[in-house]
Amino acid sequence: MSSALGAPGRFLERAGEQALFYLSIIRYAPHALSNYRKEMIRLIAEIGMGTGALAVIGGTVVIVSFMTLSAGALLAIQGFSSLGNIGVEALTGFFSAFINVRIAAPVVAGIALSATIGAGATAQLGAMRISEEIDALEVMAIHSVSYLVSTRLVAGVVSVVPIYSMAVLMSFLASRVTTTFFYGQSLGVYDHYFATFLRPTDLFWSFLQAIIMATAVMLIHCHYGFNASGGPAGVGDAVGKAVRSSLIAVVSITLFASLAIYGVSGNFNLAG
Template sequence: MSYSNYDAGTGQRHARDELDLFGRHAIFYARSLASIPHALVHHRTETIRLIAEIGMGSGALAVIGGTVAIVGFLTMAAGGTIAVQGYSSLGNIGIEALTGFFAAFINVRIAAPVISGIGLAATLGAGTTAQLGAMRVAEEIDALEAMAIRPVPYLIGTRIVAGLVTVIPLYSLAVIASFLASRFATVDIYGQSPGVYNHYFDTFLIPTDILWSFAQAILMALAVMLIHTFYGFHATGGPVGVGAAAGHAVRASLVAVVMVTLLTSLAVYGTSGNFHLSG
């Protein structure tokens, strides 16, 4: 066999493997979404337990508040950074009064959704992959099937519901934290007048942008949960395999978070931007 034929055969096998993996993802996602009604009806107690665990953490993580505290701190830092960079950059051309506009515009449309998605992937998603992967390598999922318990609704459907329920108050806290951090940095650190900041912030904070931001956060949470549950549910190779699955899931979910942001921005703001600055 010549090298050219070998390379062609290898490329074809690689393409078939990638297509097969894509099909496995699609089938698993469809089964997971279809299992949500069954999970809500037959596994309500497990769903409620997972909501509490995801929101406030378990064990030592519960001391700092779990995913809620981590995402809150991340978005607070992002909001403060936006205020610092915005005030300094706008001040170079003498329009630092527009820092309130900068905070209202960037926090809602970019910073809070993206930072929240990254926090979800690093906390909620990675923890879900580790839990399901540990159950898979310990044959606990096989034991559920032996007891006639459908593993997809019990393990996947409940976690998707818990993630979607938790993301609403979690993202609310994230947006508020980013707003407060931006205002604190601008007014209390740089000394801008509260009236000036509030005027531009209230003028350019569009309520529909906040609603679209929440929709974006929900789509991110759904994508993160689907990706991480897939890799955890299909983990192999013992503890090392679970770690590898978590790494693959985090990388894939980070790409998904950015893609959701891009597609949402194109769909909602791609034509007009829903924003006009004049004067």
């Protein structure tokens, strides 16, 4: 049927297969929670702090924190310079509270999650697939989707909360230090505008957006890893496809979430 319809038919067929696989992952999440708790705890520790050489630098937490640290510093540099051109550099604190929470931190954290825990999950599952470890689990009557994939989905969603907390804090810290230490702005002026325009509801939506992004990243990467084929080269190809797909998903989620939550007005009042 798909061959008769050509490329559009094959695309729809692949999209349907992926959607069914995603539904099966979510469906077996309660089963994984009740039956594979030790494996889930191990995966949460592995995702957060890494394994092997990655554990020496602190794993995903440190990587995401440093990426958002650089993003926050760049935001402060550009914000102070641009606002200074019109004589309102005092509003750099507003710039940090507004852009970091709504755009910079979610996008940078999503990219980092894709490149770290997502790519790692694809490589692990792909290696297990080509070495026939997944087939061996099924022979032993262990549900492979529940044990290998649903556990990783739940672990990724649980781990993203402390990881994203560090990401947001580091972006705030970088913007504050850059503005007040390097550019010499008064701490009182920066803190006043930062506290005035930092809305708790924005933080809530930002964390919800990060959880949705983590879910999408884990679903996409686990799908490509679980269905990898073609030996080691096939695993590398699966990782590349998964990273490209998850990056598109991260940016798309940010776009549609921003439109849905903030609309066209921005949902803030420039006062204070």
